[in-house]
Amino acid sequence: MTLQIDTLPGASSAYITALQRKCHAVILFKMCLSACVLSAVLVGQVFARGSDHFDYFIFAQIYPTAVCQVDNRVTPDSCEIPNRTANWTIHGLWPTRRDGSYPRFCHSGKGRFRPDDLTPIENTLEVGWPNLFTGKSKTSLWPTRRDGSYPRFCHSGKGRFRPDDLTPIENTLEVGWPNLFTGKSKTSLWKHEWDKHGTCAASLPSTSGELNFFGVSLRLHEQYSVEDALQQGGIIASNDQTYHLMDINKAIQSALTNGHTIKVHCLKDRMSGTHLLADIRICVDKDFQPIDCYTKSSRFTRAAMPSYEQCPDEGIRYIPSASGVVDRQSSKEGVATDKQSFYKYHPTAPPAVGASGPKWTLFSVFQFLSRLLNPIKLLKF
DSSP states (O other): OOOOGGGOTTOOHHHHHHHHHHHHHHHHHHHHHHHHHHHHHHHHHHHHTTOOOOSEEEEEEEOHHHHHHHHHHHSTTOBOOOTTOOSSEEEEEEEEOTTSOOOOOOOOGGGSOOGGGGGGGHHHHHHHSOOOSTTOOOOOOOOOOTTSOOOOOOOOGGGSOOGGGGGGGHHHHHHHSOOOBTTSOTTHHHHHHHHHTGGGSTTSGGGOSHHHHHHHHHHHHHHTOHHHHHHHTTOOOOSSOEEOHHHHHHHHHHHTSTTOOOEEEEEEOTTTOOEEEEEEEEEEOTTOOEEOOOSOOOOOOTTSSSOOEEOOSSOEEOOOOOSSOTTOOOGGGTOOSSHHHHHHHOTTSOOOTTSOOOOOOHHHHHHHHHHHHSOOOTTOO
């Protein structure tokens, strides 16, 4: 039933006109509200699809000696420090938002898969192009050459990782940003960091393209030398000394960030129960100047095993480095400044030439099987 305003009994024309105006205003308000809600939904969908918007960078550096010691506790011989590796190396340069979220895998243009674009034909695809295996995506159509070869992973523009573009800085990357895990190519970590984070930094001219992104990271590694800052602050690698978190923070903030807050993470040695200094993160703006690290962060590797965790207030160990030793052949050959001291305090360190490697125990076998069930590597972040 529809009520006609102009037929209301006893209503004056002025009253009816005023009532009509109010009704029109209410209808207009509802239309505007609906439009705003729809716009918000559409914007949310755009961001959900992988917007590359970010506010600042997290520049993370790791201590390979601690990483390999803890990782080799879980899976013997899984972590190896390559030749010429710096004492502190790059973990990543990560575009981050103030709310703690961060963009990921921002492949652009035709190189990015958008499943929502298939909505008009989705039902037909499910009939004629179904996935038959659980946990697997649908099959594909394969462009092929006459000689039987075929192109693969042809992401276009900034979304495609081209290792050849890094040739001018490859030697420096091997020193400052190495892959630590055996069975992986030296470019595997670079590819992962580019695909997940570098593609999202491409909206900034200074980090657009592989050479710029990795080149800036190397310059930051030199500018924000964690090793030098710790030494200046009296935080010296030691087999016996432990440190307070407050002193580590003070050393970095005084030397590198002009007092701006940082993030410090440890790795827990499961056998000794001690916390090893392993990861230090400095936050920089888009001009690469230090800023306070925001307290909110979703960048915690709880899915990885072993995983970074907040350092305790005291009792933090900064173990002697197995990196950067002159004329060493390989960390697997037990090279350290003082080999006997190194192996005495690092029972899972790579063995010296002619020595036997880490022993497989019931505990390590159990940890190895657990790793197989959750194969996310520590550096795959």
